[in-house]
Amino acid sequence: xxxxxxxxxxxxxxxxxxxxxxxxxxxxxxxxxxxxxxxxxxxxxxxxxxxxxxxxxxxxxxxxxxxxxxxxxxxxxxxxxxxxxxxxxxxxxxxxxxxxxxxxxxxxxxxxxxxxxxxxxxxxxxxxxxxxxxxxxxxxxxxxxxxxxxxxxxxxxxxxxxxxxxxxxxxxxxxxxxxxxxxxxxxxxxxxxxxxxxxxxxxxxxxxxxxxxxxxxxxxxxxxxxxxxxxxxxxxxxxxxxxxxxxxxxxxxxxxxx
Numbered sequence: 560x561x562x563x564x565x566x567x568x569x570x571x572x573x574x575x576x577x578x579x580x581x582x583x584x585x586x587x588x589x590x591x592x593x594x595x596x597x598x599x600x601x602x603x604x605x606x607x608x609x610x611x612x613x614x615x616x617x618x619x620x621x622x623x624x625x626x627x628x629x630x631x632x633x634x635x636x637x638x639x640x641x642x643x644x645x646x647x648x649x650x651x652x653x654x655x656x657x658x659x660x661x662x663x664x665x666x667x668x669x670x671x672x673x674x675x676x677x678x679x680x681x682x683x684x685x686x687x688x689x690x691x692x693x694x695x696x697x698x699x700x701x702x703x704x705x706x707x708x709x710x711x712x713x714x715x716x717x718x719x720x721x722x723x724x725x726x727x728x729x730x731x732x733x734x735x736x737x738x739x740x741x742x743x744x745x746x747x748x749x750x751x752x753x754x755x756x757x758x759x760x761x762x763x764x765x766x767x768x769x770x771x772x773x774x775x776x777x778x779x780x781x782x783x784x785x786x787x788x789x790x791x792x793x794x795x796x797x798x799x800x801x802x803x804x805x806x807x808x809x810x811x812x813x814x815x816x817x
Contacts, residue, residue: 564636564637564639564640564761564762565636565637565639568624568625568628568636568637568640568761569761571621571624572617572621572761575617575620575621575624576613576617578616578620579613579616579617579619579620580613582616583609583612583613583615583616584609586612586616586807587608587609587612590608595808596808597612597807597808598796598802598807598808598809598810598811599810600730600792600793600796600802600810600811601615601796601802601807603793604793604794604795604796605794606795611795611796611797612807614758614795614796614797615796615797615802615803615807617758617797618660618758618797618803619660619803621758622660622661622803625637625640625661625663625664626663626664629663629664629667634667634671635671637664637667638664638667638668638671640664640761640762640763641664641665641668641762641763641765642759642762642763642764642765643764643765645672645674647767648711648752648754648767649750650709650710650711651706651707651708651709651710651711651747651749652706652711652712652749652750652751652752653706653711653712653714653740653743653744653747653749653750653751653752654675654711654712654713654714654752654753654754655713655714655715655716655740655751655752655753655754655771655784656713656714656715656716656753656754656755656756656788657715657716657717657755657788657791657792657798657799657800658715658717658799658800658801659755659756659798659799659800660758660797660798660799660800660803660804661756661758661763662800664763665677665713665756665763665765669713674711675710675711675712675713676702676705676710676711676712676713677712677713678702678712678713678714678739699742699743699746700746702743702747703743703746703747704747706743706747706749707747707748707749712743714739714740714743716736716737716740716753716781716784716785716788717729717785717788718736718737718739719734719735719736719737719815720735720737720815721735721815722735723735724738724777725737725738725741725777725778725781726778727778727781727782727785728782728785729785729789729811730789730810730811732811734815735815736778736781736782736785738777738781740781740784741771741773741777741780741781744773745773750770750771750773751770751771751773751780751784752767752768752770753767753768753769753770753771753784753787753788754766754767754768755768755787755788755791755798756798757795757797757798758797766791768787768791769783769787771783771784
């Protein structure tokens, strides 16, 4: 599905880029003279500190505009910003992503096009009329039946807890990943497909990543997913919600949800 977003959003994106260049320059100057600090992930990303800051600040500004407009009567036009081939992911798949700045836009598109059920958190989940985070066995069975009937389910993979049943590493930190995506895929006997949304020019492009094999080693299967997301974030920090909604100075912190 090629991006055909309205021209006024292209103009808004250009304005965001222009402002971001100025803000990023000031931010970069403060870093150079020691007033500000930034995460080592941003420092070491291939594009260089200034370019990475430009991308992050552009996404910060543009995300606010999109998050506002997608709640208005213009939402059908705003969702046209998505650059994605829906047929690239076969029906019945569990689609796994990391926390993205464009979650609200993607959720709206999935709901409007009856493309996928998004399992997530927060008030925007209720407003979009989609599923909440399902943890009980009965809820898992309901989602599994939905997958078997040809539906798709979208889940965030970078969710961690205080258990010890799925040890993985994320940004070199030991943690325990949620087994929810893997359990759902096994119950429905389907595949885990990774995707990574990114702001590119005037659209939100959905990149398709590797599929995870449903091996008996849960940690190994989840590590494949998380390693892909970590690689993408290290290449372009602006794709991760943590840098768009949070501090740029802090190193990535793995916070267990329970």
